[in-house]
Amino acid sequence: MTPTAERVRSIPAVLARSARRHPEHIAVDEGELRLTYAELESRSRQLGKALLALGLAPGERIAVWAPNGHRWLLAALGALMAGAVLVPLSTRLKAAEAADILRRSGARVLFSVGEFLGSYYPELLAGQVLVDLERTVVIEQARDGDSSWEDFLASAEAIPDAVLDARIETLDENSLSDLMFTSGTTGYPKGVLCAHGQNLRLFDNWGETVGLGADDRYLIVNPFFHAFGFKAGWLAALIRGATILPQRTFDAEDVLRRVEQDRVTFLPGPPALYSAMLEHPRRGDFDLTSLRVAVTGAASVPPVLVQRMGSELGFDSVLTAYGLTESCGLATLCRPGDDVQTVAGTCGRPLEGIEIRCVDGEGRALPSGEVGEVLIRGFNLMRGYFNDAQATAEAIDADGWLRTGDVGVVDERGYLRITDRLKDMFIVGGFNCYPAEVERLMMEHAAIAQVAVVGVPDVRQGEVGKAFVILRPGHDLTADALIAWCRQHMANYKVPRHVEFVRSLPLNASGKLLKRDLRSA
Known part of the structure; x- marks a missing residue:
């Protein structure tokens, strides 16, 4: 493992380290707009100072409701620098769903996209009662009368750099970093709390295992509001010094075009992404030879798909993984060199510091090869459900095991195969x-x-x-x-x-x- 995550205490510290190591290396590439690591840190600091100008206290929640893009990153990183807890909102949510999360999280500031998918997102919240939300900043295409990105950043001038530095210094491995809402069997979303240190350790390990490096150009199709696009996405890229290529929405032909045009090397995503690429009628018109690594999961992966991803899309390595929001998004991972049947038929084995086991209906551990409920234990488990001690106690037992609600089997090598779900969740x-x-x-x-x-x-x-x-x-x-x-x-x-x-x-x-x-x- 690289020493990156071991020597720093927070996500802002990781960004600062990457900026010092390779300040001129491109951190974010959106075509016409490119930010070096030094520029990404500088602009994120400006956002952090603007939040401090509002009097933001450590631990307050800041929400982001927007598609993938550099301003999403700046809002998130600036919020973390200011000591806030990041609350990502899915752009797929309707007004009532988004308002429910804003209310329950007590978010003080919302960074929202303007026009997107035929709607003006801030307008969707009109009529919703949001007593804690003090300000909505429209990050692009703000309408007259709304708080624009530029207007908000102007307030940063009132805050000296030393004040922001002092706030960043208060952060350590145990400081809360994110509050991600995930639904449950009750039908109401539950807020999952995770900390800086566990995220850094986990996704530095993930990055090393899958081979993500500073020379990689990472096309992030997975939404930034999802753990796959956030933690295994831009966070992993920052830790490893890779170049982030945000993909605003998924379109198979656009992805194929960007692979050729931007020389994409690293392209994780759900199986549906690769299937769409493979079945696109014009796939053969694009040069995909730059592709190197694919990481997938969240659904069963047919062996033929893994084979075609290598032979027809040109990936050198195809890996599968498994995790939950409650496990910081990750628990098990295949390893480079695993055969096709292992990659397609399992979710890999636990990463360092993580345990998995299967238990019977009485909670007794089962030997390898026997089917039971999957339990996870390790440094990657959430710090709890937000304002819900009872749900936390029901999810994690006294010995530190998280009940996943998934049914699986662990083979003699320690590789996990999910066979069913105790909960009724589907993907x-x-x-x-x-x-x-x-x-x-x-x-x-x-x-x-x-x-x-x-x-x-x-x-x-x-x-x-x-x-x-x-x-x-x-x-x-x-x-x-x-x-x-x-x-x-x-x-x-x-x-x-x-x-x-x-x-x-x-x-x-x-x-x-x-x-x-x-x-x-």
Whole structure:
């Protein structure tokens, strides 16, 4: 392992170290705009000073609601320099979902994109009660009357560098760095707290294992608001000194073009990303010879896909991984040189300092080869759920083991294979989707009496939602109309792609819903 993460105490300190080591090396490349590591640190410091000018106290929450881009990075890094806890918001969230996270996190400042995907994002929050939110800064295309990026940064002049340096010096390995909201079986998102030190240690190890280095040009398609795009994305790149190429939205042809144009070497993503690249009719028109490393996960990976990623896309190394938001996003990882069947059939083995085991229904450890619930223990476990001690205690036992809710098996080599999920969560194009949350949102429709959602196989996305709906008496509704309504009220990946209207739902003797019967329906 490189000494980077061992010698520094915080994410801002890692950025400062990278800026000292190679100040003229390109840190962020967005085509017409390029920032060296020295410039990235300098601009992030300006943002941090602007936050201190607001009187920001250590530990206060700062939210970012925007697509991948250099200003997302500046907002995040500046917030961390100011001692804030970063709250990433998915650009897929609808107004009520985003407002719920802003309220529950107590975010004081929101950095929001302006026009994006046909909406002006700050306007989406109109009418929402957000008592803690003092300021919304529109990072691009601000409308008249809104706080613009430039206006906000102007306030940094009032804060001396020494004041920001003093705030950065207060940070150590145990200082909280991020609050990422993940849904659960209750149907309500839970805030996962992680610290600077564990993130640095984990993703320095990840970067070394997968071979990420300063010469790499890392196209980050995974959203910055997701652990895959944040921690295994730009954070890992900063730790290792690589060049970050943010991808604003996913389009297969645009990715192929950028690989050729920007000589991309490093391209992690969900299996759907590589499938889209492979199946694109013009793939052969692009020079993909620069591609070197792919890291995937979050869904089953067919061996034929791994083979084609090497033979047709040209990757020298294809690796798979497994983790949860509650484990800082990572727990196990394949190693370079693992054969195709290992990469496709397992999620790898634990990284240094992390343990996994499978247990039976009574919590007893099972020998290798036997299927049980997957438990994780190590330095990478969250510091707890935000303002929810009970949920934290239910997730992590007295011996420090995190219950994942996933069912798997560990082989004699220590490699993990996920076989099922105790929780009903399914994965849509790399995004975790929790039926209880979707059901809660759908129950707000006036025509719905009961609803149950399960994941079903899908060729393109891996899995998608299917909703079984009981209508209220006297109401009429079509599947297309309900799906359209869902698109207006929840993030796209949560929207069920299939709807079946039923007269009843299968229940056991105690009245518990039998979702296994729905999956086989």
